[in-house]
Amino acid sequence: MYLEHLLTDEDKRIRETIREFVNKEIMPIRNELEEDYTIVEGIHQKLVDLGIQEGGYPAELGGTGPHSHMALGIICEELAKGDAGISLSAGINAGLILGPAMAVGNKAVLERWAPRFCGEEVCYACLSMTDATGGADSENPILKGKGITTYAKLEGDEYVINGTKSWPTHAGIASVYLTVCTTDPNLGDEGIALIYTPRRSEGLSFGKPEPKMGFKTSVNASIYYDNVRVPKEYRLAGPGVDASVYHGAMTGTQWHSATMSLGTAQAAFDLALEYTGNRKSGGKPVREWSMAAGILADMAIRIEMTRGAVYNLSIMLDNPEIYGPPFSSNIVSKASVVKIFAADTGVWVTNKAAELMGSNGISPEYHLEKYLRDSKIMQLWLGGQQIARYRVARGYYKYETDFSS
Secondary structure, eight states, rough: OOGGGGOHHHHHHHHHHHHHHHHIGGGGGGGHHHTTHHHHHHHHHHHHHHTGGGGGGBGGGGGGGGOHHHHHHHHHHHHHHHHHHHHHHHHHIIIIITTTHHTTHHHHHHHHHHHTTSSSOOOOOOEEEEBTTTBBGGOGGTTTTTTTEEEEEETTTTTEEEEESSSBBBTTOOSSEEEEESSSSGGGGEEEEEEETTTTOOOOOEEOOOOOOOTSSSBBOEEEEEEEEEGGGBBBBBBBBBHHHHHHHHHHHHHHHHHHHHHHHHHHHHHHHHHHHHHHEETTTTTGHHHHHHHHHHHHHHHHHHHHHHHHHHHHHHHHHHHTTTTSSHHHHHHHHHHHHHHHHHHHHHHHHHHGGGGGSSSGGGOOOOOOOOHHHHHHTTTTHHHHHHHHHHOOOOHHHHSTT
């Protein structure tokens, strides 16, 4: 159950619209989506037609929003019940990448790309973050930016970017890449630079899409920067500000991850509940036996606790004047708590659903095996649960040791 008293009439309308969309447009072709990306693109276009993409942007940029975190959380949770990869793309395109530019008022970036995202066709964005060397070091807050190995050097009116990124979502299909760089690793956070990089930039190239066990409806590939020149106006803001916004962006990505973990867990629970109601054992439905009932109860408990945490965080993000900005140590910590808890819930619930459903739990016919695959990936990404725990701890005390030196 949602926190109904906190939802606006528009939130409820969005929820019903997305539920209907998932049941009509995604579930009947669910197994086909992982085999043909052109079908996935068709789903993305239909979401654009529903107004989900332009809803991430305010009217002054040509949009119809922006979505509140409560509303976008509902969208991403409901879409994840159908397909987490589609939910991932929808959230990214609906303002999560251009959001930093909107926050600091970067006119050059917004004038170039906002019309595309507020238009009538699907437009993809990409957070180009994880470096090929060092991996999650770029996401580790205690390294203060010194783990970033993609370099940006200012030459005249342009930044020259060199480096390699691994696993970014939408690599090769996005129109714009928010590239996480360092101008000088010795500067730590002051050296962090966020630079919006156009798709057609000379020297920008992409690897083949990565094969993976889950999230097959999202595209991941390596990105290669070979003396890529970008106008200096496409840097987000400048020293210090870029670092703060980057940490805030991690808040947004962790919150987004949690909404999808929640949706996946809820979908798995719904499947198991229906299955154990229809399946008979000893003359009565499986779910009426105490062991199965206990498992279902534990699944429901974890889901309800996760939902409360996810939407409590949504409220906090929608009220920064009360709880602080998204880059504050308090909010980053809270977002990490929710990401960890939701991801663990997703993995635990989908596994328990498989136990209740037996062999049918691993059959594509019942869809649960996809929830199993996707939920594990959400536990591993964004630096994994261990680096997220660093972020949790930093909300409660400061590290006296300089790990970045």
